[in-house]
Amino acid sequence: MGMAAETQFHVLAVDDSLIDRMLIERLLKTSSFHVTAVDSGSKALKFLGLVEDGKRNEEPPTIALEANQDVEVNLIITDYCMPEMTGYDLLRKIKESESLKDIPVVIMSSENVPSRINRCLEDGADEFFLKPVQQSDVNRLRPHLMKSKVKDEEDHHQISNKRKETEESHSPDKTRTKMEPPKVVNSS
Amino acid sequence: MDVGQMQRQWIDYTKSLFLEGFLDGQFLQLQQLQDENNPDFVVEVVSLFFEDSERLLKDLTFALNQNGVDFKKVDAHVHQLKGSSSSIGAQRVKNACIAFRNFCEEQNTDACLRCLQQVKQEYCLVKNKLETLFGLEQQIVAAGGSIPTELSFSG
Numbered sequence: 001m002g003m004a005a006e007t008q009f010h011v012l013a014v015d016d017s018l019i020d021r022m023l024i025e026r027l028l029k030t031s032s033f034h035v036t037a038v039d040s041g042s043k044a045l046k047f048l049g050l051v052e053d054g055k056r057n058e059e060p061p062t063i064a065l066e067a068n069q070d071v072e073v074n075l076i077i078t079d080y081c082m083p084e085m086t087g088y089d090l091l092r093k094i095k096e097s098e099s100l101k102d103i104p105v106v107i108m109s110s111e112n113v114p115s116r117i118n119r120c121l122e123d124g125a126d127e128f129f130l131k132p133v134q135q136s137d138v139n140r141l142r143p144h145l146m147k148s149k150v151k152d153e154e155d156h157h158q159i160s161n162k163r164k165e166t167e168e169s170h171s172p173d174k175t176r177t178k179m180e181p182p183k184v185v186n187s188s
Numbered sequence: 189m190d191v192g193q194m195q196r197q198w199i200d201y202t203k204s205l206f207l208e209g210f211l212d213g214q215f216l217q218l219q220q221l222q223d224e225n226n227p228d229f230v231v232e233v234v235s236l237f238f239e240d241s242e243r244l245l246k247d248l249t250f251a252l253n254q255n256g257v258d259f260k261k262v263d264a265h266v267h268q269l270k271g272s273s274s275s276i277g278a279q280r281v282k283n284a285c286i287a288f289r290n291f292c293e294e295q296n297t298d299a300c301l302r303c304l305q306q307v308k309q310e311y312c313l314v315k316n317k318l319e320t321l322f323g324l325e326q327q328i329v330a331a332g333g334s335i336p337t338e339l340s341f342s343g
Binding site: 017018022026030110134135 | 268
């Protein structure tokens with residue numbers, strides 16, 4: 001428990017167009033996100049610490065801990081059409097990685113191609129924005145970030161709940177989060 | 189001319205750019221992203237657009253004047269130009285690019301060359317308009333005024 005006051009979310013933006021990078025960065029900063037912008041999928045993967053076998057760099061614990069804290073990314077927003085590695089390719093690599101697959105990914109594209117949009121959403125993208133991206137689109141990001149946060153807290157609560165169950169069988173569940181279905185205590 | 193008159197001139201000029209279709213709502217978005225902490229945002233983005241566009245138009249001219257035109261390459265350039273013009277709200281340039289891409293698909297060199305002319309023309313027009321607009325802004329700021337942040341279209 002005891003999450004620190006209002007943590008700033010860190011968004012990684014990926015777009016090969018400098019103009020679009022400037023725009024998305026400004027839009028995200030207006031919404032109080034901390035932003036890192038890169039111009040390619042491979043630079044994004046490098047920033048995320050992903051090596052080819054899908055695991056994070058295997059380093060001595062102390063260094064890895066510092067690296068993790070430096071590059072904690074809460075959401076990735078990427079252009080679809082990029083040379084070498086498309087936004088879709090990047091999405092796939094992120095979802096195939098044990099350490100990164102839970103980070104929400106949003107895809108942007110200037111082209112409205114339903115089959116493309118569906119494929120991205122089916123393969124794990126949380127949202128698909130048509131360019132030019134608007135402030136109203138960026139406002140839709142927060143729930144995805146909050147969802148990841150709640151999931152983290154829920155994971156912690158489930159671990160501590162299990163411990164509680166073995167210790168005291170009748171204590172009420174004080175740590176229920178929004179995601180858990182309510183336990184029926186008294187049927188009426 | 190006093191600051192008030194300059195500001196009204198700026199408002200009228202900006203409105204005309206929208207009414208004549210040179211700019212669309214995306215340009216308003218750009219202006220809304222500008223604030224005291226980022227006072228030159230619009231000029232910076234638009235300047236990038238000018239640089240980008242000039243490079244792309246040069247590349248397009250080169251690519252279309254080859255003996256064997258690489259339409260994939262031409263299309264890639266037009267796609268980029270369409271994207272950046274859309275991102276800054278340069279509506280007429282964007283629309284000219286959309287038409288251009290259709291002819292790339294048909295691999296029609298002559299039509300593409302005509303489209304390129306069209307895009308160049310629209311680009312020159314919007315560049316002049318925006319430079320005029322920025323000139324007005326500089327005058328206002330030099331006279332100690334501020335650039336209006338709200339464009340009411342009701343008057």
